[in-house]
Amino acid sequence: MSQTAMQNRRTTADTGFDVELREVFKFYGSEPAVRGIDLNIRKGEFFSILGPSGCGKTTTLRMIAGFESPSAGDLLIQGVGMNQTPPYRRPVNTVFQSYALFNHLTVAENVAFGLRLKKRSRREIEERVAESLKLVKMEKFSNRLPAQLSGGQQQRVALARALVNRPAVLLLDEPLGALDLKLRKEMQVELASLHRELGLTFVMVTHDQEEALSLSDRIGVMNQGKLEQVDTPDCIYEQPLTPFVADFIGDTNLFNGKIEGYHPNMLWVTTDRGLKMAVRPCDRGNAPTSGRVTVCVRPEKIGFSETQPTNSQVNWYEGRLRNVMYLGTHVHCQVQLQSGDYMTVRLPNNPAGIPAMDSLVYVYWPYQDCLALTSDLA
C-alpha cells in the first residue's frame, strides 16, 4: 500500500516534465564537461540540445541515458531520481550516432532484443517488431543482417529498435550525422512525423542548427558545459540571449561597444571602432542598460542602397562593396564600412541589382532590428 501511496505522491508531484536536470555537473578528473545545468523537458516535447563539438551536449545526453552518472546535481526522469540507476533500468531508449546495431543479429532480432529481455510472449514480440518495422518502413528487410543495409536503412532499424520498447523518452544522439544531405532531409521529415504520431518525448543532440530549428519544439543551446539559452526555435533566432547564441545560430554581424545613452526602448551604443548606432535593448532577462555590450544584426534585416538613406529613424553607414557570394536563393554581400568593419548583407536573389565591386554603397537598418546583448568580454 505504501508503495502505491509513494507512486501516487509521485504522480501528484508530477510537474509535467519527463526529464529534469537540477544543477547537474560532470567532471572527468578535474576537467568539467558539464557545469551546472538546469533543464526541464516537457512530456511529449521534441527537445534539441544544440552546440558545437565539445560543448558537453553528448555528455548530457549520456547522463540521461545512464551511461554516465552526474558528478553533482540531480537527474529525474518522470519525476523519479535516476542518478544511480543503471541504463537498463531507465525508461529511456537511445538511437546512437553509429546506430550500434548488433551485427550478429538480423534486423528483426535486433528490434526484438529489448522485448526478449523483458520476456514478452513470442506473439507479442512478433507483433510489436512487425509494427515498429512498419513504422520505419523496414518491414521488408526483417531477415537481413545489418551489414546488408545502407546507412539510412540502418538508421531506421535503430529507430525501430528503440521505439519498439515504448520508452518514456527517446534519446537521439546525432541521429542523422552520418547520412548524406538528401537522406538527412528525408529523415528529418520522418522524425518529425514520427514524433507527431507517437507523442513521445524526444531528446535529440545535434550540432546542426538547421536540423534543430526545423524539428524542435524547444532548443537548448550549450556552450562550454553550460546552457546558454533554452527557448523555442524562433525565440532562439530572433531573440538570442547571448552573443554566443546569436553567433552560433544563423549568420550575424556583431559589434562590440559601450552604452553611451539610455532611453526606454532604445540604447545609444558607440562601437569600439567609432560607429554610433541606435539599438533595441533585449526585452527578456536582465537587459543591459550600461557598460559593454555586443550588438548583433542579422544579415537579412539590413537594407542596402546606392543612395544615401533619408529616413532618420534608421542606423545607416557608408561602405564599399568588397565581395559578393551567390548562394542560389539569395546573395551574400560583404561591405567594408568606413570604420573598417566588414558586414554581411543578405539580399534577395537578384544579381542584376547588385552594384559594381568596390563601388560606394549604404547599409541601413531600423533600430528595432538590432539587439544589444551583455558582452562576453565583460
Place this chain on the structure above:
Amino acid sequence: MSSRFVSRYSRRQFLKTSLAALSSTSLAGCGWTLAEVRSDRPQTSNSNELRIYTWSNYIDETLLKEFTAQTGVRVIADTYDSNDVMLATFQAGKGVAYSVVYPSDYAIAKMLDLKLLAALDKSRISGLENILGKFQNSIYDPGNRHHVPVSWGTTGLIYNSEKLNPAPEDWDYLWQNRNTLSRKMTLLSEPREVLGASLRAQGFSYNTTNPAELRKAYEKLADLKPAIATFTTDAWRDQLLAGDLLLAMGYSIDGVLVAQENPNMKYVVPKSGSSLWTDAMVIPKTAPNPEAAYAWINYMLQPAVAAQVTERLFFATPNQAAFDQLSTDLRDNQALFPPDSVVERCENLKPLPQKSEELIEKYWTKLTSS
C-alpha cells in the same frame, strides 16, 4: 611469330618436365627408398674443427678446452638424449656433420646394419690395450672393428634406504612389496628395459624372441601396473630425493649421481641380473674430419683423461689404466663398478628380429595406454 611459338612450346615442356619430376618423387612413388643415406659423399670441412655428437652428460667445458689445448682443434659438441634420436638424425641424412658419435651397444649394431660406420684403422689409435678384456670383443661388433668403448654400466633399482627395509635385492621385490611401493615407484621409459626386467624376474633372457615369454613378461607387468606411478627415464630424481618416491628403476650412472647427493639413496643391481650397457665412440663413414676424430679417440683413451672424466662426470670407464688412477673411494663404489659376480649375471641387449620388436612395441603401447 616464331618466337612466340617457341616460348609456348617451352612452357608446355617445362610444365611436363616438372610434373614428371613431381610425380616421380612423390605421387607415383614406386621405387624410391625411404631415408637413403648417402654414405659415399663425405662432407669436407675446416680441418681445425671437430663436430661430435654425444650424450649430454658425457662432456663438459674442461674436456673440450683441454683437447683444443693439446691439438689446436676446436670442438663443437651436439648432444642427444636417446639413441633413437641419434639414429633418426643419421637416417634423415643430418649426421654427415659429425666425425665422432657415441652410440650405445644396440645402436652400434643398427648403425652397422645401415652401413654408417667406418672400420677403424687401429694403427692410428694408441692405448687400446688398456681396455679391459671383457670389452674387447663386443657381440654387436665382433673384434671391435668399428668402435672404441668409452663407458659402461648397468640397469638397476635406486631406492630410499631409510624407508625401504628390508632393502630390495631382486626384481621380485617390486611385486612382493607392491602395496608399500604403490604409486611410489617409477620404471624406465624404455620398452626393452622394462619388459626385460619382467622377463628376468621370471627367469627368461632379456633377449628372448619367444612370444610366449614376451607375453608372460607383459602380463606380469600389467599386473604390477596399478602400483607404478609412471614410466620415466629422468623425472624421478627430485621426487626420489624429496621422499615422494621410494624406488626408481634407472641406469647406474644416474644411481651413482643421486647417491652422491644423498647417501640414503642406494643403487642396487638385482640379484637375478639386469641389462649391461656400453657406450662407445665411432667414426661415421661420412665423417668430415676423420683426422681430428682419431685425435679425439686417442685423447679420450689417455688414462689420465679417462680417469679425470670418471672423477668428474661419474661414468664407469672400461680403461684399466684409468681405473688404476682413480681414488679408492670411486674404485670401491659398487654402484659404479659392480663386482664381477654381478656383472656375469647381466646381459647385453641384442638387436632382435623385427617380429619380436613389433611385439615388444605393441606390448609397450598396451602397457602405457590401458
Place this chain on the structure above:
Amino acid sequence: MSSPASTSPSESTVSKDLATPRWLEPFALLGPAGIWLGLMLVIPALLIFELSLVPGIRPGEVVNPSGLENYFQIFREDVYRQVVWRSLGFALGTTAICLALGFPVAYFIAQMVPKKWRNLVLVGFVLPLWTSSLLRSYAWITILRPTGVLNSFLTSLGLPALDILNRPPAVFIGMSYSLLPYMVLILYASLEKLDRRLLEAAADLGANPLQSFWKVTVPQSLPGIAAGCLLVFITGLGDFIDPELLGGASSMTMARLIYNQFLGVTRNWGFGSALSMMIVLAVSLAIALLLKYGDRSSANL
C-alpha cells in the same frame, strides 16, 4: 579496346608477347608463397600420406604403396582406439579449461586494464611461453608431487593433500598452463576490438551486465573464441611432454605413439604416417568447423 584496331596486327602480337599475360599475374604474386607452401607443406604431407599406405615400412626400404592396412590397424586394435580417445580427451579438456580461464582474463585485460598497462600485463602473461615446455612440466612435478609446493600449502591451511601427480588432472593442469597464453592472446585480440557502443546499446535496451555478456560480448567474440579453441586444441593434440611427464603410467597419446613409430624400437614409419594422417584429419576437421563458423560471423560483419 578500340585502339588496337588502328595498329597493325604484327605490332599487336609483339606487344602481347612482351607484356606478361593477365592470367600469369596472380601466379607471379602468389608464386613465392606458393612455392614455399608446396615445398614445406604440400609435398611433405603427400609424402607422409604415401608412406601411410605402406604397411610396416621401415627406414631404408622401398616405398611401395599398397593399401589402407595401416589405417585399419588403428581401428582394429583397442589399444590404439584408447590412445586416440585419450589424446582427444586431453586436447578437448584442455581447450575447455583454457576457454573458461582465458576468457575472463582476456576480458579483464582488454576492457578493464588501463591502456598503458595492457601491453605489460599481456607480456607478463605470455612470459611462461619463453621457457622450454620440458622445464615447465618439471616445474609442475615439483609443485604437484605429494610433498610438493601445492600440498605443503594445502596442509599448512589444514586442508587435505591432493594426490594428482601422475593422474589425468595433472596433465590438464600442465597443458592448460602451457596453452592458456595462446588462448588469452587470441581472445584479447578479439575482445579488444569489441565495440563498447554495442554494450551500451544492450544496456540501453534493458540488458543487465550478465545479459549483455551472453547476448553481445560472447557472440561478438565468437570468431576469436573459435580461433583460440582451435589453436589450443591442435597444439594440445600434438603435446606429449605434459601427458608423459605428468600423466603417470597410462599416458600414451597419439603424439607419443607417432614419436615411437618414428624413433622407437620398431621404427614402423608406415604406421606412424597413418597415425599422423589421422591427426591431420582431426585438425582439418576442426579447421573446417571454424571456417563454417567464421563464414557466418564474417557475413555478419
